[in-house]
Amino acid sequence: MFTGIDEVAWASMKHAYGSAEEVPRLLRGLASPSPQERERALDGMYGAVHHQGDVYDSTLACIPFLFALVARAELPDRSGVVELLVSIGGGATADEQPLEDADPVGERPAEGADPADDNHAMARTAVGAGAAVFAQLVGDRDPEVRRAAAPALTRFLDEPERVLGLLAERLDEEQEDRVRPALAEALGLFARLRPSVGAAAVDRLVALCSAPHDPGLRLAALGQLAGCAPDRLPIDLVSTVVALLRARSRWPRVEDLPERPDTDTLIGRLRRLRPADEEGSQLLRTLHTALGGRTADRIALLNGQLTCDAATDRCNAVWMSAGLFCEWRGSYEEPVALIGEQLLLGDGRLRDAAVSVLGDLFTLARPAADHLAELVATGPEHSTRRWERGAPTLGGALKALARAGDRRAVPALAEVLGGPVVPYDAGYTIKYLGAAAEPLGPLLRARLGEVPLDSPDAYDHASPLLSALGGLRHTDALPEVLRLLRGMTAELRGRERLVKAATQTLGAFGPAAREALPVLRELLDGEYAVAAASALWSVEGDAGAVLPVLRRELTRGKHARASAEALGRLGPAAGAAVPDLRRMAASEDVWKQAAAAGALWDVAGEPDPVLTALRSAWGRNVHTRGTLAACLGRMGPAGTPAHALLRTELAAPRRHQARSAGHGSHDIVEDEQLLRLCRTALESARPGPRQATFAPPRGPARTLAAPEGSDEPC
Incomplete structure (x- = not known):
């Protein structure tokens, strides 16, 4: 089985973490009589030798020994090795190109190509060369091996x-x-x-x-x-599937799965996170994925799943809904309400799944708000979540309720803010409550005043509180904000981000923060110049003080985007910067281009260069579309030549930054905001007695764009 393994020059080969000299130990571990040792060895293979799907010279050298392992019928746990071979051969990719259209297996990449591509091609060749083994394994005595071998046979045996x-x-x-x-x-x-x-x-x-x-x-x-x-x-696909689901829950099944060791490995942790009915989950995931944009069918299917008697079927439906909601636009009131009903049914796994999905829906979670509020009211464990390691976070139910903009979250948030430790994400979540969160202002102010200035975690504690106070414009907190700016030391970790967060909060306070003018002026000559200038304009409205600073930073590169956005808030008072903004609107950097387009309109009201830059940025990067749609809304009728972009976006069934593999926690809320901005822009150009025109801002700006880093990480 391991003949010749010691003759391989493993020490001269590499894996993800350096020398591959440990690989023989991992390969022998896959044949160990100890289940724990076998799982640790497989974890090591995925963690180093095949790290994140990469193929190294040591990975290629392992392939003959892996085939020798799976051919030994007396060895247990060979199904995991079969799956490892499939992954090394590149057979587990999400996008399956027909083999008849693919390049010949093993064809070497063109000269100058990434050497890693060469390794992947050789791995495909090597696994394909040994694929006859899979033909034997589909009849193996071990059911798990038979199950793993069937797709391997299909992928690799030519x-x-x-x-x-x-x-x-x-x-x-x-x-x-x-x-x-x-x-x-x-x-x-x-x-x-x-x-x-x-x-x-x-x-x-x-x-x-x-x-x-x-x-x-x-x-x-x-x-x-x-x-x-x-x-x-079948024509009646949805009703057929729902009927089969219910029949499956009653079908006698013998679960004779092999026992697995309880190891502290990534494989072990992932296994513990798997759904209770993993096979059912896979069946429904396959169907939902294949249906893709057939949202009406998928919604009807979810509704049927969510009303099944078996909790496992309903739990699978909740998890399936996440992919639909994140990738496709639609009317989801009914399935969201049904997900809300799962919160109080007593099944912990089902409740946790529902809370997790609802937390990423923001206002789309409102049909479930009554059930969320009822769950939050049952106990503090749904308001704060404590972890073995790290700081506590908001409980999922409370976060989902607050993100939905439901004022019933306010009393529970008040209790959280009065507790011994404020969850880091509390401040970032409060802003979604809008004016309903005003009673929380004094509590936020008090907690900001308690942040120790010499703490290495000062930014982590203060930034969320600053974000919430700025969003509420709770100007009574001005002394606490100034305390931060005046008291932090140059050595403080995260000082730059903390200064920016504090100045943005002062800018949100507007003229009520005049006491901060000396501090802001001191910051105009340093690395915080743009943030300070933007806040100074909001507080004082003195273009003469901030325009030279913003023009200087506009041409330096590092802060060009932020400078353009700040110049836009100055309006016509920033007219001297128009030539620089025109040049920036033609930038290869798409974010600079988008920022300059908006600023050009706000400063000069020039539609032609704005529309040229806007069309370019819109097509180059979907993430700029919210910024650009807001600009078109401010342009009113002048933006009409670009309205085809808005109509196309509104007609698109997929969310603008949807991706098939994973999603960000704010993808849905950002997409819904984009749709609102598109509708607003189209509405602003319609004929009427109050038709929008270029109207430069007068005096200091009283509002600020959402500050960078103002929300919790995705």
């Missing part, structure tokens, strides 16, 4: 007729409930990877969708059909 014959044979003989869906998945994969010869696989999937097959296998077949032959799906 003998289509043999692959299809083996899959059909196994489907006729397989007795294990948990293996049959993997065989259906392999058939669907075959049809997608080899469309020219996939008709027989599609026909077999259609046959598997009907009785007498068990509900789990029928669901698996439907999910695969949705991905490879959606025209063969």
Whole structure:
């Protein structure tokens, strides 16, 4: 099994963390009689030798030994090694290109290409060369090995007729409930990877969708059909799937899964996070993914799942909803209300899933607000969450309620602010309550006054409080803000960010912060010049004091974007900066271009250069669209030539920064804000007695754009 392993020059090879001299120990660990040692070895392979999907010279050298391991029927836990081989061979990618269209396996990249691409190509070749082993493993005595081998066989064995014959044979003989869906998945994969010869696989999937097959296998077949032959799906797809889900929950199943060790490895932690019904979760994830933008069908499917009797089916539905909500636009009131109903049903796993999903919905969570408020009222454990390591955070239910803008969150937040430790995310969350959070101002002020200036965590404690106080314009906190600015030392960790946060809060206070003028003027000559100048304009409205500073910083590069945004708030008073803003509007840096476009309109009211820059930035980076749509709203009728961009955005079914792999916690709220800005801009250009025109701001600006870093990390 390990013949020749000691002759390999492992010490001269590399993995993610340097020398690969430890790799023989990891390979031998995969064959250890100890389950804990086997899991630690597999964790080490993923963590170093195949780190985040990378392929190193040591990864390539492991492939023959991994094949030797999976061929030894007496060894346990070989399914994990099969999956590792599939991943090394690049077979677990999300975007599956048909093999008939792919470059020849192992073809070397062009000269000058990334050497890592060469390693990946050689890995595909090596795994493909050993793929005959997978043909033996689909009949292995270990069900977990059979389940892992079916998709491996389909991906790597370049003998289509043999692959299809083996899959059909196994489907006729397989007795294990948990293996049959993997065989259906392999058939669907075959049809997608080899469309020219996939008709027989599609026909077999259609046959598997009907009785007498068990509900789990029928669901698996439907999910695969949705991905490879959606025209063969039944007309009554949603009702069929819901009926099968309910039948599956009643279907007698013997869960004879192998026991797994309790190890403190990444693999172990991920296993503990898996859903209680992992197979059901996978079945529904496959179907939802294949349905993609068919939001009406997916909403109806979720509604059916969320009203199933089995808590595991409802829990799977909650997690499935997250992908739909984050990627696609739609009317989600009904499924959100049903998710809210899960909060008080007593199942901890189900409740935690519902809280997690609702927390990222912001105002879209309002149909569930009554249930969130009721959950928050049941006890303080839903207001604050404490961790074994690190500072406490807001409880998920309270955060979701506050993000929804529901004033019933205010009393619980008041209790949190009065507690021994303020969760770092409390201040960032309060702003979503708007004016309803005004009673929290005195508490926020008191906690800001308690922040020790010599603490290395001063920024972490103060910044969220400053954000909330600025959002509320709680000007009574001016002494506490000045205490920070005057008292922090040059050595304080995060000093630059803290100064910016404090000056932004002063700017939000406007003329009420006149006592801060001497401090702000002192900051005009240093690294905080832009933040200080922006705040000084908001407080005093003296263009003569801030314009030279902002023009200077506009051309220095590091603070050019912030300078442009600040110049825009000056309006026509910044007219001397127009030539520089025009040049910046043609910048290759898309964020500078977007900032300069908005500033040009606010300062000079010049539509042509603004529209040119705006169209360019809109297409180059989707993340600029909120800034640009707000600019079009200020332009009124002058922005009409670019309104096609707004209409196209409003008609698009996908969220503007949707991505198939993962999402940010603020993707939904930012997309909903973009849609509102697009509608507002279109409305501003409609004929009427109060038609919008270029109207330069007069006097000091009383509002500020959302400060950079003003919200918790995604």
